Amino acid sequence: xxxxxxxxxxxxxxxxxxxxxxxxxxxxxxxxxxxxxxxxxxxxxxxxxxxxxxxxxxxxxxxxxxxxxxxxxxxxxxxxxxxxxxxxxxxxxxxxxxxxxxxxxxxxxxxxxxxxxxxxxxxxxxxxxxxxxxxxxxxxxxxxxxxxxxxxxxxxxxxxxxxxxxxxxxxxxxxxxxxxxxxxxxxxxxxxxx
Amino acid sequence: xxxxxxxxxxxxxxxxxxxxxxxxxxxxxxxxxxxxxxxxxxxxxxxxxxxxxxxxxxxxxxxxxxxxxxxxxxxxxxxxxxxxxxxxxxxxxxxxxxxxxxxxxxxxxxxxxxxxxxxxxxxxxxxxxxxxxxxxxxxxxxxxxxxxxxxxxxxxxxxxxxxxxxxxxxxxxxxxxxxxxxxxxxxxxxxxxxxxxxxxxxxxxxxxxxxxxxxxxxxxxxxxxxxxxxxxxxxxxxxxxxxxxxxxxxxxxxxxxxxxxxxxxxxxxxxxxxxxxxxxxxxxxxxxxxxxxxxxxxxxxxxxxxxxxxxxxxxxxxxxxxxxxxxxxxxxxxxxxxxxxxxxxxxxxxxxxxxxxxxxxxxxxxxxxxxxxxxxxxxxxxxxxxxxxxxxxxxxxxxxxxxxxxxxxxxxxxxxxxxxxxxxxxxxxxxxxxxxxxxxxxxxxxxxxxxxxxxxxxxxxxxxxxxxxxxxxxxxxxxxxxxxxxxxxxxxxxxxxxxxxxxxxxxxxxxxxxxxxxxxxxxxxxxxxxxxxxxxxx
Ligand SMILES: Cc1ncc(C[n+]2csc(CCOP(=O)(O)OP(=O)(O)O)c2C)c(N)n1
Ligand code: SF4
Numbered sequence: 215x216x217x218x219x220x221x222x223x224x225x226x227x228x229x230x231x232x233x234x235x236x237x238x239x240x241x242x243x244x245x246x247x248x249x250x251x252x253x254x255x256x257x258x259x260x261x262x263x264x265x266x267x268x269x270x271x272x273x274x275x276x277x278x279x280x281x282x283x284x285x286x287x288x289x290x291x292x293x294x295x296x297x298x299x300x301x302x303x304x305x306x307x308x309x310x311x312x313x314x315x316x317x318x319x320x321x322x323x324x325x326x327x328x329x330x331x332x333x334x335x336x337x338x339x340x341x342x343x344x345x346x347x348x349x350x351x352x353x354x355x356x357x358x359x360x361x362x363x364x365x366x367x368x369x370x371x372x373x374x375x376x377x378x379x380x381x382x383x384x385x386x387x388x389x390x391x392x393x394x395x396x397x398x399x400x401x402x403x404x405x406x407x408x
Numbered sequence: 409x410x411x412x413x414x415x416x417x418x419x420x421x422x423x424x425x426x427x428x429x430x431x432x433x434x435x436x437x438x439x440x441x442x443x444x445x446x447x448x449x450x451x452x453x454x455x456x457x458x459x460x461x462x463x464x465x466x467x468x469x470x471x472x473x474x475x476x477x478x479x480x481x482x483x484x485x486x487x488x489x490x491x492x493x494x495x496x497x498x499x500x501x502x503x504x505x506x507x508x509x510x511x512x513x514x515x516x517x518x519x520x521x522x523x524x525x526x527x528x529x530x531x532x533x534x535x536x537x538x539x540x541x542x543x544x545x546x547x548x549x550x551x552x553x554x555x556x557x558x559x560x561x562x563x564x565x566x567x568x569x570x571x572x573x574x575x576x577x578x579x580x581x582x583x584x585x586x587x588x589x590x591x592x593x594x595x596x597x598x599x600x601x602x603x604x605x606x607x608x609x610x611x612x613x614x615x616x617x618x619x620x621x622x623x624x625x626x627x628x629x630x631x632x633x634x635x636x637x638x639x640x641x642x643x644x645x646x647x648x649x650x651x652x653x654x655x656x657x658x659x660x661x662x663x664x665x666x667x668x669x670x671x672x673x674x675x676x677x678x679x680x681x682x683x684x685x686x687x688x689x690x691x692x693x694x695x696x697x698x699x700x701x702x703x704x705x706x707x708x709x710x711x712x713x714x715x716x717x718x719x720x721x722x723x724x725x726x727x728x729x730x731x732x733x734x735x736x737x738x739x740x741x742x743x744x745x746x747x748x749x750x751x752x753x754x755x756x757x758x759x760x761x762x763x764x765x766x767x768x769x770x771x772x773x774x775x776x777x778x779x780x781x782x783x784x785x786x787x788x789x790x791x792x793x794x795x796x797x798x799x800x801x802x803x804x805x806x807x808x809x810x811x812x813x814x815x816x817x818x819x820x821x822x823x824x825x826x827x828x829x830x831x832x833x834x835x836x837x838x839x840x841x842x843x844x845x846x847x848x849x850x851x852x853x854x855x856x857x858x859x860x861x862x863x864x865x866x867x868x869x870x871x872x873x874x875x876x877x878x879x880x881x882x883x884x885x886x887x888x889x890x891x892x893x894x895x896x897x898x899x900x901x902x903x904x905x906x907x908x909x910x911x912x913x914x915x916x917x918x919x920x921x922x923x924x925x926x927x928x929x930x931x932x933x934x935x936x937x938x939x940x941x942x943x944x945x946x
Binding site for chain 1: 411413415522575576578579580581582652655656658659662732733734737744745746747748749750751753754755756757758759760761762792795799
């Protein structure tokens, strides 16, 4: 078992918690893990990216080779496209469709989504709308994680356990909102793959 | 065994705690900051009374560590690569004085300049100072090397340099702690109370002792478990890897294993015994190292008249930028994997000042005040406010090294560029701006110095500023800035007109003016609010 995952988004959008959830689940399953993070300059509202590698074998490099990522999980559509050179030909792109528009020259969103449509294996999900519908606005990143779940090959229960572990301190309501967000994202992905 | 999931930086910090340090001295800088922060947040460190507050700059950190070593205790100094430039005087001389209690100097390099002005390679400093260098290639080794490094430092009474790069510093993996921990050393002065006096008559002897130790350092490299020779059947090529390059090499032979002999060098001086073996055995050598070609250059020699040595110097790998698995594949002649092309619609998303940032209001007022003058007179410095270089502000003309704003403005004013403006953050001002201000006072220079006081070191994550709580005007007064030309402003949109007017006045004044726009960074404000809220909930 080996999954090489690129996580992407804009500084402050919370890709770190997605990484933490997957990482906690992987450790609970006794898998090896390497996860690079972005600190410093690039955090100030710029593009951010993290390499997450999990495997039952030894993991050598902290960086995923270009063209070899099994998954790109992106909380922002333009950022999903930025990292396409990392994706393996048979890899999956899971992305939010909601733009984070903090630059003057953000391209028309139709053009961005059209490029996403060109990727053979992709799930494009309006995670913000779904999060709003279930009254868990702040959990849109977990909706996206849910949509990535079918491709992670990790027991879904361990992901739920990881959420309970990581959000437990914030109270039952937060845990339940995130579990709900996970479920919604997952069922969206399962329906779009049918 | 229970594994801790640690960043490379955190593994070093945990290693230092377990190796019995009594203090860690540092100045923040990406990618080194998390080492010290880990110690600062450690309950265990607090209980043991381990010193861990930030130093004012890298030089003061290095010197404080030297003092702790003098007193017989173990200590670590941490900084980013360019910080070692600031600490260099103390660092290079510490090789001559030697250590008493163990010292490890950690320099975190940033090849590809993710958050830095250059990609200098700290191993050159280690070589220059002629001390042993350690460079881990994974988180576990980063942890293990610290204990080893302190033992080595105390065995030869010599500071040891530990170098790592961004990718290891900021990547997490499982780390196993050692079973027993080293207690802190007792207070114990050097046997020779003149050891740390570098009067020429003493320094000459100390330097000879350092030179005599070089063979011992090399022998330590020959027998070190961090350097390793891996036999290989195919001798058409021999590979030398250093640091993190080892990982990229193995990434490319995940299934088959590397067919060539491989020499892994993670401790310096270069282990001559192994290099000779590899050189004798193989037709050609490929050197994979993160950073400048320091091993490659040594082995190739100036005349380059031996076997073919490949690496960054002959273009097998491009000279600049960090390594990655694909670059290494290319150098090995393996197929280089490629994904889809980046679509043309993708535009850059550079970092920006946060909305509500006080620097925004300061730049707006400054830009307006400078409208009547020709462009190109604002010397800036390093911090969040360097983003004033980008649209929509386009407000600054330089950013070189910490503190250079004030002194460059002075030089330009001396040359006749009037008015000349310096823009510097409160953190950078206390790091190394004060001495430049004194130059201006002594020389009665015609400069306007704007100290952006957001009460924190924001760029590197909001560390406490040494001028916390509004000490800046006292410092300026103390070094001789005239009271009426120290102007405190509130950088808020509603005060724009007033701020603009004050700046304009000071631009017209002939002499040293200091303007201090003061408002806290919005990120640290929010953080404080959140912490307060959490406290209340408890
Ligand atoms: C010699 C050196 N040490 C450390 C750094 C890392 N660094 C970049 S900006 C900065 C400080 C910024 O603080 P401040 O001047 O207060 O500006 P702010 O970011 O708060 O606006 C530091 C420490 C560096 N670039 N050079
Ligand atoms: S972190 Fe603080 S100083 Fe930096 S851009 Fe944001 S508000 Fe401004």
